[in-house]
Amino acid sequence: MNPETVNYLETVQQFLVTKGTEVGIALIKATLIWFVGKQIIKLINKAFAAIIQKNKVDLSLQLFLKSIVHNALTVLLIMTVLTTLGIEMTSFFALLGAAGLAVGMALQGSLSNFAGGVLILLLKPFRVGDSIEAKGVSGTVTEIQIFHTILKTGNMKTVIIPNGTLYNDVIINNSIENARKIEWLFNINYGDDIDLAKKIIQDIIYTDDRVLDRATPSIVVNSVSNSGISLKATGLVNNSILSAVEAEKVEEVKKAFDKNGIAQPSTHTNIHLYQQNV
Template sequence: MDHEKLMADMIDLALLYGPKLVGAIFVWIIGAWVIKAINIGISRGLDKAKIDPTLKPFIKSLTGALLKVLLVITVLSMIGIEMTSFVAILGAAGLAIGMALSGTLQNFAGGVIILIFKPYRIGDFIEAQGYTGTVAEIQIFNTVLKTPDNKTIIIPNGGLSTGSLTNYSTEPQRRVDWTFGIGYGDDIDQAKALMLELCKADERILQDPEPFVEVSALADSSVNFAVRAWVKSEDYWDVFFAMNGNIYKSFNQQGINIPFPQMDVHLHKTSD
């Protein structure tokens, strides 16, 4: 009797759960095929959108993981397993993990935004978060800069994605600004002509737009000129330093004084 009862129970279970199990297996197979097709579509879409190669594996892995979790929940629900409590526990665990890793997740989200919108690229010279340097790496959590004096700066992407940033490499041309002072007794027309001549003599300085030289201020001990010239971005610092040296040499040769701070001391003799 016990054997017959056991067989009857097994038959009842098979009749009850058999169709559900077959349906779950069928949904699993179809779901796995759909997830694979979606991943292929996402990969092609990322290639067409020219998304940064660093970001592609993360997007594909994240999408695939989410879809697989949904598929598992669906299959288990079809079998008859109650998933309400499981989903609640999963949500609570996700919230706790998210709060514990809030800074890390912020940097991750910042990295995704940077890699998608590309406010800067590897090789760009940028200024952000109080640092200036050339972008050496764009990682998913951090951006690595190399400073002109060869220091390595690691900046979290969270702040970079939400804060102000100056990218000096975006435009092909940059304007170089100088301020040069001459003495009050010197000829301003001669000084202006000399500075314009030096701007035209340097082949790295563009002549369209034309260099600009005008008196900018009558300072305490000097007449100051604002000198502005356009150059290719990669020539900025070379031209900046070269012009400083050329101005100093040329002013000395032409007898134009370069003022420097002075202090007059007056001594008064008083009777005892």
């Protein structure tokens, strides 16, 4: 065997001994990191699942969050293993960042709706079954999904509102409190007896057991205009029977006014939130 071949073989042998040892140690380290990391991920996933269950996070959001955490930890573990093997990750990070920016710009609206959905499910400004008013629409919440919320209106229309715009808008939740105040406005003519009208309203509204603040009746002159005098009465009523009581009292007062010769040009009612648990 000629000297050049011998020198080449010795060089190869030296390289294999040196680099082979380094590669072997790196493989052992990477293998240990992988298996230990997998166990740590399992423990973190279990702890995270327990935390979100304890905080009663919505089930659909639980599944999504657990998937996000598991995938993020797995990607982090893979990157750690590759780095341990000596694979340069700088270019990968740059490529990943550029791809993320492009996707983010393309899906800007969807990401906004996604973020809104996560915040709604986490912070719970309303829940399924609540009656809410938002974006000029009022109805009962039937579904809260990641990207949009579905309402059913009083006339049985289905309204789908993107979560991004919904969360960033004013939301009136009519179901948080157990009771709300109804505001009745009864109009009478100038020539009608105000005291008689007030007595009729009081006898009809504040003798009803469903009016929770009946012990403290409130009937006042709300306004005076060219069309007559407006009398305002308020009553605290449970949400479950709100509409029924509201309509019944309007009808009863109207009939009583007719019997007593009191004209009623027009009648209005408003419902206001009232912070009281009953």
